[in-house]
Amino acid sequence: MGAPVNWPARIAWLVFALYFAYALSHLQLTPARFIAGLDFGYKFLAKLFPPDFQRWELLLKGLKESLEIAILASVLGLIISLPVSLLAARNLMPAWVTWPARMLMVVCRSFHPVIIAILFVKAVGFGALAGILALTVASLGFLGKLFTEAIEEISLKQVEAVRATGAPFMSVIAFGVAPQVFSRFIGFASYELDSNLRNSTMVGIVGAGGIGGTLFAAFQRFDYDFVCAIILSIIGMIIVGEVLTHVVKKVFRA
């Protein structure tokens, strides 16, 4: 026998176990509550099926809007992220430039897209515009961060050689920086499109356009068979989106 007892770790485990038990009891999560919940779930599932596609026009309109929100927000987010991430790259820019650019991206990233969507619904009114703006902001936050990190990992030797030819700054970016990050940018952008596709189905719940609004309304009217049709359609759209981003990556050999 010999290994010394790690008392801090033991105490940490004990505290964690106590907190877990407290949280369970506080939220009244008893086995009886769980079984009652299963019963609700069973009834809900029974009402979901069979799905009802009779209002397919409404469904299609919502899906189309979601898709448009996702694509427009991704493209706008991408276009804004490119210059902002360049300004934020610490290996190419002085600190007084990178700081504000980084702050902007942190602010964009600090809220969930739905919270940003609520703000934009209040600012510009109900509809797709609020959704597009919300997801553009969210895209800037994430793409900006990923792009910045990619730029900061490039080989500066290649940049130095282009700089030594007397090339102007934007040409140094074109020949020394862009080729080194291009394929990673394509990967990140297609990932963001994928993520925006998911989020665009959700911003509708707070009135920012897309299929989410239709889904929320159907829930409130207890049209569970229509809810099921919407959910299945969303799954279909996400799968199509997955295939699309895969194709995009392949085309650009990213």
Place this chain on the structure above:
Amino acid sequence: MAQNTDGAALVIRSLVKAYVRGKPVLNGITLDIASDGITAIIGPSGTGKSTLIRCINRLVEPTSGEIIFAGRNLVTLNRRELRAARRQIGMVFQEYNLVERLTVMENVLSGRLGYVSPFKAWLRRFPPADINEAYALLETVGLTPHVHARADALSGGQRQRVGIARALMQRPKLLLADEPTSSLDPKTSVEIMTLMRDLSAQRGIPAIVNIHNVALARRFATRIVGLSGGAVVFDGAPDALSDAYLKQIYGGESWLDGHSENDSD
């Protein structure tokens, strides 16, 4: 600003570079580089050879001193004037510094970036004359079959040939080379040095070459400058570089035994 360059391609006066205040790497270098021939700079690692060569095109900012090139003091140029000066100074690097993901052709054409607008650079729209010249240069360095290969598909020797073609593409008035053969095997090193010597002679471009291989320096240079402790301790013809000077430059002497056999070739 001193204008009397006396036919020299480059005049360096009292050049000091200190990365850390009070600890200069270059301690008052003064050199005149003639308008032709290869000047080899030798010296132990960490003695500031790379710093010296990078101070000339200001990839490293000099602390003080003057560098007169084409009648102007490079040290005091603003960004715009510096870019104009850099166009006339070609540079070859130890690790080639090619843009790996671009083709050989694009890498060579990047030598013209100082003359092409950024907009055209993004669209890869180079003047036909430049493209023809790039083809001709690639033929000269023996890379015609690889024109459209990606730079990262080439061997070390081939990459350095691209590096030389890129530097010459600038139609430079001065060629800088920072340890151009250090990443290459002995045979390729000789090939690369031969190419540099022949091309710089043909085009009348003076070259300054950092090199730590003394035998290569002796064989290819028209003049050797020995640096030690950030100062010039030898400056003369290759024949004048005696063992006594080598001892002074590198310190010690046991390494001198039989150095003529185990150096390259």
